[in-house]
Amino acid sequence: MSTYAQTVRSSAPQLADVVPYDPKYLPADAFLSANENPRDVDEELRRQIMRALREVSFNRYPDPLAHGLREMIAEANGVSQDQVLIGNGGDELLFDIALAWGGPGRTFLNMPPTFSVYENNAQLTNTTIVSIPRDEAFDIDEAAVLKRVSEGDIDYVIVTSPNNPTGRLANEQFIIELLESTDALVVVDEAYFEFSRKTIRPYLERFENLLILRTFSKAFSLAGVRVGYVLGAPRVIRELIKVRQPYSVDAVSQVVAQVVYENRSQFEPGISAIIAERTRVFNELKRIPKVVAYPSDANYILFRVPQAERVWQALYDRGILVRDLSGAPYLEGCLRTTIGTEEQNTAFLDALRDVLAQLVREQFPLQSQSESLKA
Numbered sequence: 391m392s393t394y395a396q397t398v399r400s401s402a403p404q405l406a407d408v409v410p411y412d413p414k415y416l417p418a419d420a421f422l423s424a425n426e427n428p429r430d431v432d433e434e435l436r437r438q439i440m441r442a443l444r445e446v447s448f449n450r451y452p453d454p455l456a457h458g459l460r461e462m463i464a465e466a467n468g469v470s471q472d473q474v475l476i477g478n479g480g481d482e483l484l485f486d487i488a489l490a491w492g493g494p495g496r497t498f499l500n501m502p503p504t505f506s507v508y509e510n511n512a513q514l515t516n517t518t519i520v521s522i523p524r525d526e527a528f529d530i531d532e533a534a535v536l537k538r539v540s541e542g543d544i545d546y547v548i549v550t551s552p553n554n555p556t557g558r559l560a561n562e563q564f565i566i567e568l569l570e571s572t573d574a575l576v577v578v579d580e581a582y583f584e585f586s587r588k589t590i591r592p593y594l595e596r597f598e599n600l601l602i603l604r605t606f607s608k609a610f611s612l613a614g615v616r617v618g619y620v621l622g623a624p625r626v627i628r629e630l631i632k633v634r635q636p637y638s639v640d641a642v643s644q645v646v647a648q649v650v651y652e653n654r655s656q657f658e659p660g661i662s663a664i665i666a667e668r669t670r671v672f673n674e675l676k677r678i679p680k681v682v683a684y685p686s687d688a689n690y691i692l693f694r695v696p697q698a699e700r701v702w703q704a705l706y707d708r709g710i711l712v713r714d715l716s717g718a719p720y721l722e723g724c725l726r727t728t729i730g731t732e733e734q735n736t737a738f739l740d741a742l743r744d745v746l747a748q749l750v751r752e753q754f755p756l757q758s759q760s761e762s763l764k765a
Contacts, residue, residue, distance in 0.1 A: 408513050411506065419709030420734040425554070425582070425690050427611040428730040429660045431650065439649045443642065452641035455631070459648050463619055466651075467591060472624040475631065476647075478638040480581055480605040480618035484548075485511050487601070489633040491546040491575045492517030499538060499547040501530055503720040505554045505579070520544065523720060528556035528684060528692075532564045539572040546575040551590070552582045555715055555726045557686030559586050569597040575626065577601045581618075582688035584609035584661055585668070591621065598623040608689060609661050610650050617647040664689050668729045674739050680746055694723045695742075697749060701725065704745040710738050 413424055421428075431439070456476040464471045477483035488511035492498055497518040500509055504524075512519045522534045530549075539547065547568065551560035560578070569576050576599055578590045583604065593600055601622040607613040617639060620630070650657075668686060675683035675693055682694040695701050698716035702725055705712055713726040727738055 404513055404516050408510055411510060414714070416706070416711055418706065418711035420730060420737055421711055422728040422730050422734060422738055423711045423713040423726075424613070425608060425688070425728045426613045427608060427657075427660065427664070427689070428728075428734060429611060431611050432656070435649065435653055435656065438653070439646050442645045442649050446641050446645055448641070450641070451637055452639065452644060454636050456639050456644045456647075459617075459644055459651065460619075462648060462651050463621075467621055469594060469621060470624070472627060473594070473621055475620050475622075475627050475634070476639050476644075477618045477620070477634065478643075479607060479616040480579070480603050481507060482634070482638055483603055483618050483620050483630070484508065484579075485514075486630050486634050487546060487548075487575070487577055488512055488515045488517060490629045496545040497543050499535065499544045499574070501535065501549070501553075503528065503556060503715075503718060504548070504550050506718070508548050517545075524556070528553070528558065530560060530564065532561065532567075535564075536567060536571055539568065539574060542572075544572060544574045546577060547572075548577045548579055550579040550581075551588070552586050552686065552688040554579075554582070554688065555690065555713070555721070555724075556692050557684055557688050557690060559588055559687045562588070562590065565590055566593065569593065569600055573599055575599055575601055577603060579603045581605045582608055584657075585665060585689045586687035588687070594621060594623070598625065601626055606647055606650065610654065610657055611660075612647065612650060615643050615646050617643050663732075664729045667732060667735055671727070671729060671735050671739065675742075678739075678743055678746060680750075681742070690726050690728045692721075692724055692726045695725060695746065696723065698723045698725055700749070701742070701745050704748070705738070705741050708741045708744075710741050712738070 459476055460471050460474045464474045484507055492512055492515040494516045497520055498512040500519055500521045502521055502523055509519060520538060522531055522538060524530055549560050549565055552558055565578060580589055580602055583589050591602060601620055603620050605618040672683055672691055675681050680696055684692045702714040715721040715724045715726055
């Protein structure tokens with residue numbers, strides 16, 4: 391029974407079925423759950439950032455459109471400044487897309503399993519959701535998507551490449567066919583493109599309905615700073631500017647991102663190390679009995695195990711935090727591990743082997759005793 395003298399009326403009805411995004415941020419020895427870069431910004435770059443921050447006037451509002459950073463990104467990508475928009479991480483920009491292209495009477499096409507925030511944003515904006523599930527290997531059902539958009543009522547589509555949490559790149563030819571077959575806004579989320587070395591960027595000049603989303607959170611070690619950006623046609627960028635918050639990217643974040651972007655080549659060795667470790671971890675996972683690992687073009691690997699929730703807890707008890715996705719639709723039994731440092735990855739693999747071996751011993755105790763006696 392409520393103890394309040396006056397209760398509050400219900401929130402907006404579209405919130406009723408929305409599950410808050412919960413990354414389960416917990417203390418751990420090895421953080422392998424959030425697809426972060428395991429290496430922080432180095433000391434020399436930090437000193438450059440601190441020098442640049444001395445010039446920031448904290449009593450003044452930040453540049454609303456982050457023109458300095460916008461110009462740098464435009465030049466690096468061979469586009470004009472009015473084809474770039476900076477956001478408070480990719481998350482703000484994804485919500486802006488739902489605000490500008492979604493809403494009552496409008497329709498979003500989703501391809502689950504994928505980043506859950508897409509569907510949440512559609513729900514929050516009262517956008518109708520059409521879902522075309524991926525196949526058992528987590529590949530896009532390309533024919534079904536193309537057939538559905540041909541009906542002409544889809545307003546925006548998000549193609550994640552590489553896909554989160556399943557890891558694979560989308561077929562480039564499919565994206566081109568999709569762009570050619572609809573006037574819907576086709577958002578290609580390239581948050582992890584630095585790890586795949588593949589981008590749809592060359593097609594920006596050809597398709598006004600193409601919007602590319604990227605972030606500083608992954609390859610550039612700035613998950614804590616919150617900076618993302620989109621590349622698109624000037625007309626699309628203007629519509630997004632109409633709905634975005636005017637000062638969403640603060641002055642400090644703008645300066646940090648500018649210094650990092652100027653020095654982005656320094657992150658290449660770390661990115662290459664993650665790609666090499668991704669291959670090693672995938673090959674090791676394939677050798678572990680009861681584990682089904684899915685190929686990845688990103689900085690994480692999805693894998694399926696028996697008793698996934700219990701395995702997640704047992705790994706966490708050993709100081710290893712991975713992402714439990716086993717309760718999500720289409721991802722039953724699945725966990726996801728971020729590619730960390732070599733030491734973190736080895737600790738994860740050793741812990742996983744131990745946990746699964748323990749499960750086998752519990753399932754077949756007599757066999758385990760017999761093997762022990764033989765030894």
